[in-house]
Amino acid sequence: MTPQTLYLSILASSMTLSAEPNPAALASIELVTHYAFDSNVVARVMVVDEKTVAPASDPLNSLVFKVTFADKIDGSKVTELKGRLYTGGGVEALEEAHADNFGYMTSKLDFYGALDSQYDFFESVVTSYKTSDAQAIKTAIETAGALNALGAYRIQEAVIDVPASSVTDLTPIEMKNALLDMRDRPRYIATCEIGSLPHVEALAETMGKLNCHVLLDIGNIDNWEAAVAITESINIDDHRLWVFWNPNKSRPSNATTVLARKKWRPCVGDYLAQLLLRNALTTASGIPPIHRPIAGYDFPLSFRDTEKFGGLTLDEEAQNALAKAGVNVVINERFEGGDRWIYGDVLTQYDSTTSALQLINSSEIETYTANVVVSIVKKHLLKGMSSFITDATDDCTKFLDACADAGLLTQSTELAGRYYALQITPRADNPFTKADVKLSRRPQGCARQVYFESTVTK
Numbered sequence: 001m002t003p004q005t006l007y008l009s010i011l012a013s014s015m016t017l018s019a020e021p022n023p024a025a026l027a028s029i030e031l032v033t034h035y036a037f038d039s040n041v042v043a044r045v046m047v048v049d050e051k052t053v054a055p056a057s058d059p060l061n062s063l064v065f066k067v068t069f070a071d072k073i074d075g076s077k078v079t080e081l082k083g084r085l086y087t088g089g090g091v092e093a094l095e096e097a098h099a100d101n102f103g104y105m106t107s108k109l110d111f112y113g114a115l116d117s118q119y120d121f122f123e124s125v126v127t128s129y130k131t132s133d134a135q136a137i138k139t140a141i142e143t144a145g146a147l148n149a150l151g152a153y154r155i156q157e158a159v160i161d162v163p164a165s166s167v168t169d170l171t172p173i174e175m176k177n178a179l180l181d182m183r184d185r186p187r188y189i190a191t192c193e194i195g196s197l198p199h200v201e202a203l204a205e206t207m208g209k210l211n212c213h214v215l216l217d218i219g220n221i222d223n224w225e226a227a228v229a230i231t232e233s234i235n236i237d238d239h240r241l242w243v244f245w246n247p248n249k250s251r252p253s254n255a256t257t258v259l260a261r262k263k264w265r266p267c268v269g270d271y272l273a274q275l276l277l278r279n280a281l282t283t284a285s286g287i288p289p290i291h292r293p294i295a296g297y298d299f300p301l302s303f304r305d306t307e308k309f310g311g312l313t314l315d316e317e318a319q320n321a322l323a324k325a326g327v328n329v330v331i332n333e334r335f336e337g338g339d340r341w342i343y344g345d346v347l348t349q350y351d352s353t354t355s356a357l358q359l360i361n362s363s364e365i366e367t368y369t370a371n372v373v374v375s376i377v378k379k380h381l382l383k384g385m386s387s388f389i390t391d392a393t394d395d396c397t398k399f400l401d402a403c404a405d406a407g408l409l410t411q412s413t414e415l416a417g418r419y420y421a422l423q424i425t426p427r428a429d430n431p432f433t434k435a436d437v438k439l440s441r442r443p444q445g446c447a448r449q450v451y452f453e454s455t456v457t458k
Contacts, residue, residue: 002168003032003033003034003123004019004032004033004034004036004165004166005019005030005031005032006018006019006030006031006033006162006163007019007020007021007022007025007028007029007030007031008028008029008031008043008045008067008160009021009022009024009025009027009028010025010026010027010028010129010137010140010141010144011024011025011026011140012024012026012136012140012143013140013143013144014143014144015045015141015144015146015158015160016160017043017160017161017162017163018163019163026129026130026133026136026137026140027060027085027127027128027129027133027137028127028128028129029065029067029085029109029125029126029127030124030125030126030127030128031122031124031125032113032122032123032124032125033121033122033123034123035121035165036165036167037069037162037163037164037165038164038165039161039164040071040072040073041069041070041071041072041078041161041162042069042070042072042159042160042161042162043067043068043069043070043159043160043161043162044067044068044069044070044157044158044159045065045066045067045144045146045157045158045159045160046065046066046068046146046148046155046156046157046158047063047064047065047066047141047146047147047148048063048064048066048148048149048150048152049062049063049138049147049148049149049150050062050063050064050150051149051150056131057087057131058086058087058131059131059134060084060085060129060134060137060138061084061107063084063085063138063141064082064083064084065081065082065083065084065085065109066080066081066082067080067081067082067109068080069162072161079121079122081109081112081122081125082109083107083108083109083110083111083112084107084108084109085108085109085127085128085129086108086109086110086127086128087128087129087130087131088126088127088128088129089126089128090110090113090124090125090126090127091105091108091110091111091113091114091125094108094110094111095114108127109125109127110125110126110127111125112125113125113126144158145157145158146158172196172198172199172201172202173202175199175202175203176202176203176205176206179203179206179210180206180209180210185210185212185371186210186212187212187213187368188212188213188214188215188272188275189203189206189207189212189213189214189215190214190215190217190268190269190271190272191203191214191215191216191217191268192216192217192219192266192268194216194218194219194230194234197234200216200234200236201236204236204238204241207238207240207241208238208240211240211367211370211371212240212367213240213241213242213363213364213367214240214241214242215242215244215268215271215272216234216241216242216243216244216268217244217245217246217266217267217268218230218231218243218244218245218327219266220264221245221247222247222309222311222312223312224247224312224314224318224321224322225321227245227247227322227325227327227329228321228322228324228325228327231243231325231326231327231349232325234349236349237349237350237351238348238349238350239348239349239350239355239357239358239362239363239366240348240363240367241348241349242328242347242348242349242360242363243325243326243327243328243349244267244268244271244327244328244329244330244343245267245322245327245328245329245330246264246265246266246267246329246330247308247309247312247314247329247330248264248303248306248307248308248309248330248341249262249263249264249265249306249307249309250262250263250265250303250304250305250306250307251303251304251305252304253302253303253304262305262307264309265303267301267330267343270301270302270303271294271343274294274299275294278290278292278294278299283402283405283406285402285405285406286402287402287403287405287406287408288368289406289407290361290364290365290368290408291361291365291406291407291408291443291444292361293346293359293360293361293446294343294360295328295342295343295344295345295346295360295446296342296343297333297335297340297342299342299343300340300341300342301330301341301342301343303341306332306341308332314329314331319344322345323345323347326347326348326349326350326351326358327345327347328343328344328345328346328347328360329343329344329345330342330343330344331344345448346359346360346361346446346448347359347360348360348363350363356442356443356445359445359446359448360446361443361444361445361446362443362444362445362446365403365408365409365443365444366443368408369399369400369403369408369409369439369441369443370439372399373396373399373400373422373437373439374437376392376395376396376399377392377396377424377437379392379395380392380395385426385431385432385435388435389424389425389426389435392424392437393422393424396422396424396439397422400419400420400422400441403419403420404419404420407444408443408444409441409442409443409444410442410443410444410445411442412440412441412442414440414442415440415441415442419441419442420439420440420441420442421438421439421440421441422437422438422439422440423436423437423438423439424436424437424438
């Protein structure tokens with residue numbers, strides 16, 4: 001999105017936060033960000049007077065500002081800045097005037113603008129004030145109820161509403177390019193947007209180029225026929241696309257009273273969180289346990305007081321139709337010891353009844369192993385051909401052996417009982433500059449169905 005600028009202005013009798021500079025400000029903090037705020041965010045401004053000696057050229061250097069952006073509903077912190085004001089010019093002016101005093105530079109709020117890393121919340125921070133207004137600024141902060149003595153027991157702070165951002169939706173092309181331009185290659189893209197087929201198609205293009213996965217929540221739908229019809233209308237026959245449906249309502253996770261009404265909520269956020277937590281449990285070789293799909297008894301949803309939509313029945317006909325369409329439904333299942341709300345299936349959008357790629361965990365093993373092998377091969381490019389083949393083969397073999405040890409791969413009859421087959425050889429048409437990489441493997445499957453036979457004997 002287009003960056004937006006906020007101005008925290010210290011006035012004679014108040015503090016304000018606006019999208020435009022205030023000409024009456026005694027001091028200001030200019031914040032430039034690519035993030036957007038809704039109407040439920042506040043800025044909490046607290047200033048601590050450390051009573052240190054400040055130079056005449058920077059008389060407010062003893063005041064330490066802490067500006068916390070937080071959710072006004074549950075109080076959760078969005079981001080926070082801590083530092084001192086500077087007389088103006090931003091980090092460039094600081095560097096020019098105080099290049100030999102790095103500690104002084106880093107103590108300023110303006111220093112946030114020098115970090116300039118991919119995940120900085122604020123791209124630029126510029127503070128400014130006139131030295132002649134120093135005492136008036138200090139008085140204004142005290143009048144606003146934000147000034148604290150060092151070590152004070154009771155904390156005073158000014159709470160200011162953050163203006164809601166004006167956000168323009170990205171076009172499908174802009175969205176695709178933004179994802180492709182990310183420095184860190186995404187493994188998962190989660191979305192609840194099914195109202196725009198061009199956006200879904202753009203995500204599918206991105207998925208194909210990055211060989212990653214798209215997690216699609218089809219939304220607040222109260223009957224299974226519509227869920228099946230919507231999923232089939234998307235019509236992307238690819239194992240890297242996973243579709244989810246939560247036909248239930250629940251209370252907010254932070255609800256403290258029964259007056260917090262039950263509402264529908266998408267489930268892909270919970271699913272993605274459980275994916276990332278699972279992936280963090282790597283082996284000593286760094287292999288994540290992606291052969292364990294996020295489904296069933298071991299991965300229940302944490303939604304509170306969940307109940308199915310009234311009037312909805314997921315009988316055998318409904319479940320078969322949803323499975324045929326590749327929809328993974330949040331359902332309640334009874335187990336030994338009690339019941340749980342779970343993801344009731346592990347299906348991709350790949351249209352097959354026999355291929356392993358119809359299963360989410362097999363699909364993820366396929367993309368994970370392919371992407372890592374490609375990255376290893378790329379690491380050894382531009383070496384001598386013999387060295388390239390030897391080094392790339394050795395590193396890929398170590399990685400694939402680790403995958404087999406971790407349970408991602410199983411023995412294949414087509415590979416004579418081996419877990420995988422890897423070949424890296426010079427191309428016949430140009431053995432000097434080109435090579436072929438061929439990888440075959442059998443990923444771990446998933447037990448979706450059992451056929452139970454019960455017999456009573458004498």
